[in-house]
Amino acid sequence: MQNPGGPFGQVNRQNFGQPGITxxxxxxxxxxxxxxxxxxxxxxxxxxxxxxxxxxxNPPLEFTVEDTHLLVILRKKL
Structure with missing residues (x-):
């Protein structure tokens, strides 16, 4: 899944996905x-x-977090 918007506000590449950071x-x-x-x-x-x-x-989610977009890879279980 790809989102054309990158992190916003207090969310950044380093803290993306941490609980409570929104x-x-x-x-x-x-x-x-x-x-x-x-x-x-x-x-x-x-x-x-x-x-x-x-x-x-399932394997864990994989994230690619960039300034201009976000990519999430969701894999099926083997």
Whole structure:
């Protein structure tokens, strides 16, 4: 999966993916999505994905974090 936007705000290449480190390009949109039920909790998605992949026997997520884009590789279990 590739996102055309790189890290934003307090999130940078060094701390990307650490639990609780979050920032939003549009905080109003993020809050609206939470109020509408599309988001349960901010800042836990990567941690949750890692846990579920490990429980399922999948290899860990692979990230390439650049200033202009983000690449996440999700591999199937062998």
């Amino acid at each position: 920032d939003y390009r549009n905080p109003h949109l993020a809050e609206a999505m939470k109020n509408l039920g599309y988001v349960q909790k901010f800042g836990v998605g990567i941690q949750y994905a890692r846990q579920e992949l490990q429980k399922n026997g």
